[in-house]
Amino acid sequence: MKANHVSVFFWSLISFFCLSACTPEEDVDCVVAQRTVLVYVAADNDLLSFAFDDLKEMKEGMRNIKESDLHLLAYVDTGSSARLVNFVNVGGEVQEEIIREYGDRNSVGVTEMREVFNDVFANPAFLAESYGLVFWSHADGWIPYENPSTRWIGVDKTGNKDYRMNLADFVQVLQESPHLDFIFFDACFMLSIEVAYELRHYTDFYIASPTENPGPGAPYNVLVPLMYADNAAYRMADANFRYYQGLYNDGIGISNNNWTGGVSCGVLCSSELDNLAFLTDQLLSSFSSGDVADLRNAVFDCDRRYSSHVGYYDLEGMMKLLLDNDDFQVWKNTYSSSLCSYYTTPMNFSQYAGMFSMEESNGATNYIPDESAPTDVDAYCSLSWYKDALSKLAWERYGKVNSARP
Numbered sequence: 228m229k230a231n232h233v234s235v236f237f238w239s240l241i242s243f244f245c246l247s248a249c250t251p252e253e254d255v256d257c258v259v260a261q262r263t264v265l266v267y268v269a270a271d272n273d274l275l276s277f278a279f280d281d282l283k284e285m286k287e288g289m290r291n292i293k294e295s296d297l298h299l300l301a302y303v304d305t306g307s308s309a310r311l312v313n314f315v316n317v318g319g320e321v322q323e324e325i326i327r328e329y330g331d332r333n334s335v336g337v338t339e340m341r342e343v344f345n346d347v348f349a350n351p352a353f354l355a356e357s358y359g360l361v362f363w364s365h366a367d368g369w370i371p372y373e374n375p376s377t378r379w380i381g382v383d384k385t386g387n388k389d390y391r392m393n394l395a396d397f398v399q400v401l402q403e404s405p406h407l408d409f410i411f412f413d414a415c416f417m418l419s420i421e422v423a424y425e426l427r428h429y430t431d432f433y434i435a436s437p438t439e440n441p442g443p444g445a446p447y448n449v450l451v452p453l454m455y456a457d458n459a460a461y462r463m464a465d466a467n468f469r470y471y472q473g474l475y476n477d478g479i480g481i482s483n484n485n486w487t488g489g490v491s492c493g494v495l496c497s498s499e500l501d502n503l504a505f506l507t508d509q510l511l512s513s514f515s516s517g518d519v520a521d522l523r524n525a526v527f528d529c530d531r532r533y534s535s536h537v538g539y540y541d542l543e544g545m546m547k548l549l550l551d552n553d554d555f556q557v558w559k560n561t562y563s564s565s566l567c568s569y570y571t572t573p574m575n576f577s578q579y580a581g582m583f584s585m586e587e588s589n590g591a592t593n594y595i596p597d598e599s600a601p602t603d604v605d606a607y608c609s610l611s612w613y614k615d616a617l618s619k620l621a622w623e624r625y626g627k628v629n630s631a632r633p
Contacts, residue, residue: 412435418437
């Protein structure tokens with residue numbers, strides 16, 4: 228909390244001095260927009276072809292937007308080089324103004340990401356009344372990747388290596404950035420209560436999907452005009468859903484050019500998440516040993532992968548089983564305030580399992596320990612959501628560290 232307060236104060240000072248610098252008539256190039264949005268495209272991976280399509284959509288979405296409404300920038304790493312571009316509407320023709328070229332690099336490194344954020348959010352040319360972030364790449368919620376010290380957000384294949392970002396490192400970058408109106412994850416499995424709770428101090432609204440994202444990603448030609456609007460998070464999530472709902476056909480004839488497999492998309496309200504964690508902790512009682520496997524089997528799981536399965540279990544469904552009916556109704560009322568909106572088509576598509584029903588999906592997901600993956604459990608129990616909301620369940624006993632104790 229203290230670090231976030233310092234960050235807010237720091238960016239308030241920057242805004243004050245930049246506004247002062249922008250007021251004289253001689254500085255005509257400095258336009259204070261309603262909002263500045265950075266789309267961070269970490270595409271040095273097998274999603275590369277989609278990145279070029281989405282950049283075209285962003286340009287299309289900017290055609291009728293004034294500079295005073297929205298500064299839209301995209302950091303794009305397509306493999307051989309990375310660049311930061313500003314989409315500028317000049318008489319109805321959108322141009323890509325190159326702000327900076329970075330060369331070949333790891334775009335999910337802390338130093339590299341911090342540098343890009345600084346080039347956007349600390350640049351007087353892109354000063355705005357509010358800010359937003361779209362994170363575009365592969366992702367897998369909070370889960371460790373190979374090395375237990377990493378939890379990955381984004382994939383970068385620079386130098387034929389495999390870089391992925393630690394959730395704590397992503398938080399470190401956000402601590403040094405202005406407070407965001409929204410963070411939108413155009414990536415898989417990110418409507419995770421654990422991740423949203425970790426990021427709650429840095430954004431007002433958190434937008435993501437609990438399942439595998441459609442291959443083509445968000446329809447930016449539709450979303451860009453909503454990025455600077457009032458209630459942008461709600462409207463972007465709704466538009467993202469409506470776009471894929473219009474194509475939905477139970478997955479028949481599905482392709483990346485005709486995504487008929489549906490989508491799920493939700494918005495979490497950060498200001499309500501502390502209340503949700505507190506109430507969850509108050510209502511839960513200790514969890515009996517041996518029941519964790521039964522709980523996994525009973526709760527709806529958004530993760531249909533068979534080779535790298537983590538388990539993204541429906542949070543509401545889990546709490547319904549853990550609480551008696553009266554307590555559950557109290558909990559659900561608070562959860563409904565936290566989950567601002569949630570949309571899903573009747574079925575979603577998994578590249579591993581094909582189409583599957585979303586009938587039991589209610590929004591955000593929550594991990595349930597797997598005794599066969601104790602290292603994952605150790606990492607999970609270090610998260611703030613577990614510590615603040617679920618510690619009475621004593622799930623750390625399924626971890627490697629605690630299982631090794633006498």
